[in-house]
Amino acid sequence: MRLIGVIVLALVALTWADGPLPFETEDVEILNAEAGDNNYRLPEDLDPISYDIEITPYFTEETTPPGKSQFSFDGTVSIVFKVIKPNLNSFVIHENVRLVEGVRLFKTENDAVVPLLSGRQFERDTDHQFLKIYLDTGTTLEVGAEYKLLVIYVGNINETPLSRGVFRGNYKDENGVTRWYLATHLQPTHSRQAFPSFDEPGFKSTFRITINRPTSFSPTYSNMPLEVSLNQGERTKEIFRETPRMSAYLVTFHVSDGFKVIADNDDKERPYRILARSNAEGQGKYALEIGTPITNWLSDYLKIDYYSMAKYLKNDQIASPYWASGATENWGLVTYRELRLLYEEGETNAVDKLSIGTITAHELAHKWFGNLITCRWWDNVWINEGFASYFEYFAMHAAYPELELDDQFNIMYVQSALSADSATSTRALQHTVNSPTEVTGHFSGISYSKGASFLLMLKHLVSDDTFQQALYNFLDDRKYQHAFPSHLYDAFEKALSESKQEIKTTEGNNLDIKSFMSYWVLEQGYPVLNVSVNREAGTIALEQERFFVSPTATATQQVWPLPITYTTQSSPNWTDLSPVKVMNTKTDTLQNVPTDGWVIFNVQQKNIYRVNYDTETWLKIAQQLQTDHNVIHHLNRAQIVDDVFALMRSEKLSFQVGFQVLQFLEKDTSFYSWYPAISGFNWLRNRFLHTEPLALFDQYVFRLLDNVIKDLGFEVEPNEHVTRTLNRFYLLNFACNMGHQECINNSVNRFKSYKSGVTTSVNPNLRRHTFCEGLRAGDFEDWSFIFKRRQESNNQADEVAMLRALGCTKNDQARNEYLKNILTDDVKAQDRLNAFTFFYMGDQSNAKFALPFIKENVKEIEKAVVLPAWFQNIFANIAGYLDEEGLKEYETMLTSTQTEYPTAFTAGNNAIASARANIKWGSDKVEQIISVVDDLTSTTTPAPSSSEEPTTETPAPGSATVAFPATLMFLWTALAIILK
Numbered sequence: 002m003r004l005i006g007v008i009v010l011a012l013v014a015l016t017w018a019d020g021p022l023p024f025e026t027e028d029v030e031i032l033n034a035e036a037g038d039n040n041y042r043l044p045e046d047l048d049p050i051s052y053d054i055e056i057t058p059y060f061t062e063e064t065t066p067p068g069k070s071q072f073s074f075d076g077t078v079s080i081v082f083k084v085i086k087p088n089l090n091s092f093v094i095h096e097n098v099r100l101v102e103g104v105r106l107f108k109t110e111n112d113a114v115v116p117l118l119s120g121r122q123f124e125r126d127t128d129h130q131f132l133k134i135y136l137d138t139g140t141t142l143e144v145g146a147e148y149k150l151l152v153i154y155v156g157n158i159n160e161t162p163l164s165r166g167v168f169r170g171n172y173k174d175e176n177g178v179t180r181w182y183l184a185t186h187l188q189p190t191h192s193r194q195a196f197p198s199f200d201e202p203g204f205k206s207t208f209r210i211t212i213n214r215p216t217s218f219s220p221t222y223s224n225m226p227l228e229v230s231l232n233q234g235e236r237t238k239e240i241f242r243e244t245p246r247m248s249a250y251l252v253t254f255h256v257s258d259g260f261k262v263i264a265d266n267d268d269k270e271r272p273y274r275i276l277a278r279s280n281a282e283g284q285g286k287y288a289l290e291i292g293t294p295i296t297n298w299l300s301d302y303l304k305i306d307y308y309s310m311a312k313y314l315k316n317d318q319i320a321s322p323y324w325a326s327g328a329t330e331n332w333g334l335v336t337y338r339e340l341r342l343l344y345e346e347g348e349t350n351a352v353d354k355l356s357i358g359t360i361t362a363h364e365l366a367h368k369w370f371g372n373l374i375t376c377r378w379w380d381n382v383w384i385n386e387g388f389a390s391y392f393e394y395f396a397m398h399a400a401y402p403e404l405e406l407d408d409q410f411n412i413m414y415v416q417s418a419l420s421a422d423s424a425t426s427t428r429a430l431q432h433t434v435n436s437p438t439e440v441t442g443h444f445s446g447i448s449y450s451k452g453a454s455f456l457l458m459l460k461h462l463v464s465d466d467t468f469q470q471a472l473y474n475f476l477d478d479r480k481y482q483h484a485f486p487s488h489l490y491d492a493f494e495k496a497l498s499e500s501k502q503e504i505k506t507t508e509g510n511n512l513d514i515k516s517f518m519s520y521w522v523l524e525q526g527y528p529v530l531n532v533s534v535n536r537e538a539g540t541i542a543l544e545q546e547r548f549f550v551s552p553t554a555t556a557t558q559q560v561w562p563l564p565i566t567y568t569t570q571s572s573p574n575w576t577d578l579s580p581v582k583v584m585n586t587k588t589d590t591l592q593n594v595p596t597d598g599w600v601i602f603n604v605q606q607k608n609i610y611r612v613n614y615d616t617e618t619w620l621k622i623a624q625q626l627q628t629d630h631n632v633i634h635h636l637n638r639a640q641i642v643d644d645v646f647a648l649m650r651s652e653k654l655s656f657q658v659g660f661q662v663l664q665f666l667e668k669d670t671s672f673y674s675w676y677p678a679i680s681g682f683n684w685l686r687n688r689f690l691h692t693e694p695l696a697l698f699d700q701y702v703f704r705l706l707d708n709v710i711k712d713l714g715f716e717v718e719p720n721e722h723v724t725r726t727l728n729r730f731y732l733l734n735f736a737c738n739m740g741h742q743e744c745i746n747n748s749v750n751r752f753k754s755y756k757s758g759v760t761t762s763v764n765p766n767l768r769r770h771t772f773c774e775g776l777r778a779g780d781f782e783d784w785s786f787i788f789k790r791r792q793e794s795n796n797q798a799d800e801v802a803m804l805r806a807l808g809c810t811k812n813d814q815a816r817n818e819y820l821k822n823i824l825t826d827d828v829k830a831q832d833r834l835n836a837f838t839f840f841y842m843g844d845q846s847n848a849k850f851a852l853p854f855i856k857e858n859v860k861e862i863e864k865a866v867v868l869p870a871w872f873q874n875i876f877a878n879i880a881g882y883l884d885e886e887g888l889k890e891y892e893t894m895l896t897s898t899q900t901e902y903p904t905a906f907t908a909g910n911n912a913i914a915s916a917r918a919n920i921k922w923g924s925d926k927v928e929q930i931i932s933v934v935d936d937l938t939s940t941t942t943p944a945p946s947s948s949e950e951p952t953t954e955t956p957a958p959g960s961a962t963v964a965f966p967a968t969l970m971f972l973w974t975a976l977a978i979i980l981k
């Protein structure tokens with residue numbers, strides 16, 4: 002799955018980079034309370050072989066016969082399984098449906114009925130979502146024999162996708178008629194809502210799906226192609242071909258009145274299709290164009306062809322207007338939130354377009370990592386998500402190298418992993434989880450970003466060829482089965498030993514790849530490498546320690562095996578990425594290094610660690626960056642910017658030295674340098690908002706921005722590199738938000754010409770800041786103009802962009818309308834949490850404005866955001882946008898809701914405490930930082946204008962754009978991604 006957003010406490014989701022995202026959070030306290038309870042897991046007593054599932058859904062009144070309830074479905078499942086454990090007189094499977102009407106058990110060999118305990122044939126344990134079946138007294142299951150369990154039940158068609166399972170949605174067609182559909186989102190623990198099942202990733206079987214749809218509806222889609230369709234009057238019975246052997250969470254079906262194929266490669270052997278609502282025609286072209294090259298590249302690279310994985314296997318991608326995450330990898334029918342799949346030229350911006358490509362690559366990669374091979378249990382979900390996230394960038398990169406996604410991976414994933422993993426509360430890649438809540442919580446930034454970064458590090462350690470061979474070993478060994486990390490380690494050990502490569506450790510031994518891998522998988526966090534150059538002796542002393550962003554965290558005894566790469570001023574080489582050794586000790590010394598100039602460790606930041614240098618070396622680096630930053634590779638400049646901010650926060654690097662190093666930003670125009678810089682400056686600035694010297698800090702940042710804004714300009718140039726478009730997108734948004742006058746003037750003027758009809762369109766890559774500034778400066782009529790425009794939009798990415806812009810208003814009437822609108826159907830449940838955040842980010846005065854509204858509408862908000870975790874997020878998020886006066890008002894308000902909404906009270910108060918800590922941090926540090934940056938500006942010579950310096954090697958996407966609340970900044974970076 003691809004996550005969507007960020008996270009507050011333990012989070013999940015991410016849609017990445019673009020914005021504040023939807024949070025799918027799990028409450029840490031709940032997690033702790035459940036720790037150690039294993040009762041949610043099924044015993045390995047039985048081995049499922051095949052399922053037959055038949056579903057009859059009821060939608061509108063017309064399609065719901067008497068005696069049935071609307072938005073429910075009748076279900077029948079029969080599961081054939083083999084018995085592993087002797088003497089079983091009862092057994093258990095998962096189930097979380099509305100009603101279980103009856104169960105029957107047969108022995109498959111002769112179809113004989115197996116008698117069940119009379120009066121107590123089955124029992125439902127709703128707390129643990131178990132269905133327990135009791136055999137008659139004295140009867141046991143025969144080991145090795147096959148049985149068939151039949152369950153007749155009724156299921157729910159949930160109101161929103163946030164409840165997962167089977168849910169409904171609708172859309173208005175070109176004639177304004179409401180059309181219904183039903184979709185499924187069964188990952189990770191929701192198959193049990195659709196059918197009683199062995200609902201754990203490690204249990205694999207085949208599935209045959211049958212749907213009795215209303216005949217007036219369109220043909221149904223499922224994992225496999227339709228085999229038979231029988232018209233039976235009001236209903237049509239559709240029987241689909243059998244799936245490959247797979248986990249139950251990968252099952253899907255999509256029943257609709259009006260979805261259809263909107264793009265098709267018309268290749269019978271290697272089909273690829275885009276499906277969507279009927280009036281999205283034309284928006285599937287881009288998704289179709291990229292699908293085949295990515296599928297083919299993965300098939301070649303992994304040496305298992307996608308279409309060979311099962312007979313009749315298709316490769317459909319369907320856009321669902323309502324979807325809880327970014328996308329989900331159902332085999333044969335991947336479902337995407339609509340804006341992650343549909344592209345409309347002239348309406349969808351470059352950030353969203355790029356995410357269509359990367360999310361497609363992510364979902365397609367899951368076919369090998371996730372579907373063909375699946376983690377045994379969700380404690381190792383990184384095996385699914387780490388690989389998918391790695392190929393999200395590297396498979397898309399292989400198909401479209403000009404997008405530079407290999408480089409963008411550093412700022413989007415490596416750096417977000419470093420951020421997320423520097424908290425004391427971080428968890429290891431392999432992390433024990435049991436309950437559904439814990440499972441969902443582990444679909445978090447670490448499993449995605451650190452999992453993917455770990456694979457990149459590993460690839461550079463063993464070489465691409467060996468890496469590729471190891472993946473093949475792994476897939477070939479475990480296909481159609483589940484896998485433990487040890488299977489992956491074995492695959493690497495085999496490939497490495499066959500390659501005859503030797504990787505040396507500090508002690509001169511050959512590296513044991515299994516212990517290298519397991520250390521990174523089992524340990525929380527990662528280290529900072531201290532580099533201290535002895536110029537007389539020509540040696541470099543290295544020392545590692547766990548990196549915590551908090552200056553007060555307690556040191557640990559951990560010692561990571563660290564691939565050491567470096568380059569030097571006297572013989573720079575930015576392309577040699579193979580480690581000179583693996584440092585598996587706390588300290589080490591490098592001899593005979595040319596130490597007269599600078600040295601840079603972790604070349605191109607392919608490895609998971611930060612680097613801190615002795616002061617003299619930092620100053621040499623700073624000097625090089627100021628004289629000619631291009632001498633240092635753009636990915637190392639990105640690394641330096643990101644590391645410097647983190648090291649300053651953790652008090653391992655002084656502001657004097659840190660800001661001195663950052664001074665090169667006044668000349669550098671690279672996207673890769675600016676993306677982490679925007680995050681870093683936002684983090685600081687959000688802590689200074691209440692302070693007097695804010696204006697001085699802003700002036701300092703404006704001076705650094707001067708050159709890059711001149712270079713990028715306010716217009717999108719035809720055929721410019723995508724990283725330039727992205728850089729402008731994030732930078733102008735950042736600048737305008739800070740109050741950069743030229744940026745604001747340009748935006749307001751552009752907005753006015755657009756509104757008055759002088760220009761007919763605004764480039765989608767300029768809309769975020771243009772519309773936001775236009776509405777911030779505008780009146781109710783301006784706001785209504787965009788409101789109406791949003792309602793007329795037929796592209797979801799554009800609709801969400803407009804929603805964000807609407808949150809920028811400062812007009813009271815518009816603000817009231819905006820808030821009220823969030824709770825109506827006009828804003829989908831999946832967007833409501835973001836809609837609140839857009840509002841707080843939209844203008845500094847907005848969070849306080851929202852307080853009375855939240856107070857008066859707590860009940861409605863609780864219902865509208867569906868998930869308890871999202872409800873808590875509403876209360877946590879706002880605090881980061883309030884000043885002290887606002888916080889006081891908020892505190893009072895929370896007290897009045899304490900009794901009725903204790904979880905909101907706790908979430909709100911925790912957030913208030915951290916907002917106050919941020920404000921205090923700002924008050925404590927601001928003078929010092931201002932004096933440092935003042936000195937810098939007065940001593941460094943102004944850079945020559947670099948407007949004619951081509952920015953060929955730059956660019957990249959960013960994430961932290963709008964003033965992000967201080968409290969969330971770090972979580973947000975951590976996450977970046979959002980659900981896939």
Ligand SMILES: *[C@@H]1O[C@H](CO)[C@@H](O)[C@H](O)[C@H]1NC(C)=O
Nearest residue numbers: 572573574575576577578579
């Ligand atoms: C950098 O190192 C690589 C690998 O050792 C070598 O092939 C390449 O020629 C070197 N490049 C430079 C500029 O020295």
Ligand SMILES: *[C@@H]1O[C@H](CO)[C@@H](O)[C@H](O)[C@H]1NC(C)=O
Nearest residue numbers: 531544545546613652653654
């Ligand atoms: C690394 O350097 C920082 C900053 O000088 C220092 O605080 C820290 O103790 C050093 N750690 C190790 C393990 O050398």
Ligand SMILES: *[C@@H]1O[C@H](CO)[C@@H](O)[C@H](O)[C@H]1NC(C)=O
Nearest residue numbers: 741742743744745746747749
């Ligand atoms: C922005 O516009 C205002 C009002 O039109 C004008 O006074 C100001 O000089 C402009 N500033 C810049 C930097 O363009």
Ligand SMILES: [Zn+2]
Nearest residue numbers: 002003389981
């Ligand atoms: Zn995924």
